Amino acid sequence: MRHFLDIAPLSPAALRAILDEGHRRKAARAGLPKGAVDADAPLQGRLLAMIFEKASTRTRVSFDVGVRQLGGGALVMSAGETQLGRGETVQDTARVLSRMVDAVMIRARRHQDVTAFAAASAIPVINGLTDLSHPCQILADLMAVEERLGPVSGKRVAWVGDGNNVCASYIEAAAAFGFSLTIAAPPAYRPRAQVLQAAVAAGAEICIVDTAADAVNGADVVVTDTWVSMGDNDKDARMAAFPVFQVNEDLMRGAAPHAQFLHCLPAHRGEEATDAVLDGPQSAVWDAAENRIHAQKAVMLWCFGLVGP
Ligand code: CP
Ligand code: NVA
Numbered sequence: 001m002r003h004f005l006d007i008a009p010l011s012p013a014a015l016r017a018i019l020d021e022g023h024r025r026k027a028a029r030a031g032l033p034k035g036a037v038d039a040d041a042p043l044q045g046r047l048l049a050m051i052f053e054k055a056s057t058r059t060r061v062s063f064d065v066g067v068r069q070l071g072g073g074a075l076v077m078s079a080g081e082t083q084l085g086r087g088e089t090v091q092d093t094a095r096v097l098s099r100m101v102d103a104v105m106i107r108a109r110r111h112q113d114v115t116a117f118a119a120a121s122a123i124p125v126i127n128g129l130t131d132l133s134h135p136c137q138i139l140a141d142l143m144a145v146e147e148r149l150g151p152v153s154g155k156r157v158a159w160v161g162d163g164n165n166v167c168a169s170y171i172e173a174a175a176a177f178g179f180s181l182t183i184a185a186p187p188a189y190r191p192r193a194q195v196l197q198a199a200v201a202a203g204a205e206i207c208i209v210d211t212a213a214d215a216v217n218g219a220d221v222v223v224t225d226t227w228v229s230m231g232d233n234d235k236d237a238r239m240a241a242f243p244v245f246q247v248n249e250d251l252m253r254g255a256a257p258h259a260q261f262l263h264c265l266p267a268h269r270g271e272e273a274t275d276a277v278l279d280g281p282q283s284a285v286w287d288a289a290e291n292r293i294h295a296q297k298a299v300m301l302w303c304f305g306l307v308g309p
Pocket of ligand 1: 055056057058059060129137264265266
């Protein structure tokens with residue numbers, strides 16, 4: 001059973017195969033209407049159920065469009081409107097959905113609910129964001145980097161801001177894809193030590209620095225995210241701690257001249273990133289958002305054993 005719950009458990013070869021398949025499928029359907037099915041329709045007859053415990057625009061639309069482009073279909077479940085919201089266990093839900101659909105994508109408040117769901121599931125489960133990680137986002141981001149700068153291996157990536165779920169997936173991706181990662185975050189919002197230690201043990205080159213300027217110095221890629229993620233309940237403390245980590249034009253001048261800016265979106269304009277950066281020539285955020293479709297198509301194919309080792 002192939003679940004896509006995090007970056008770390010996958011081999012570098014599997015991850016590379018997924019990214020290459022994303023690039024290949026994106027190129028192969030250039031110019032086609034967005035709803036047109038890929039010529040090989042590899043998931044014809046397959047159904048993806050999506051469960052959302054939190055809001056979503058990109059994840060919801062990109063999985064729905066992606067599975068349709070592969071010839072399959074999708075259905076969306078808002079967790080609060082299902083029996084999950086009334087206390088049915090994730091395990092029982094997993095057992096039932098395993099009889100009704102072919103794969104499940106979950107966006108959950110608690111990461112452990114996704115791993116528990118997967119353990120009880122007879123079909124592939126994909127993590128569509130939890131409190132701890134956002135692996136699909138990183139694949140879409142890395143596709144955008146490679147489109148603009150070539151192979152991500154050997155590149156210098158700077159993470160500026162909250163050491164959150166998206167940052168954790170970057171940390172996990174660093175070793176497998178061979179990029180170095182420098183992280184600048186307020187002391188109270190640094191990434192979890194456990195994630196850092198595991199990545200370093202896997203061979204990742206990761207550095208924690210104090211200032212945003214130190215992180216972006218000479219970087220090929222600058223990444224940030226919201227200061228207040230879904231589920232965070234310490235907004236006031238965060239709004240006080242993060243302003244010195246804003247990504248603006250002045251900060252971007254410290255990166256390499258060809259540096260690309262990424263943000264998973266939604267953006268809080270004027271907070272973690274300015275309009276000039278989000279909308280400027282170095283912004284790859286819109287390409288990365290589109291790439292959610294292409295990268296996740298490859299993830300789904302990997303889950304069904306149709307891509308990669
Ligand atoms: N980046 C991302 O996952 O966006 P949504 O919350 O809109 O799905
Ligand atoms: N870190 C953000 C990402 C949203 C896509 C959150 O968890 O809310």
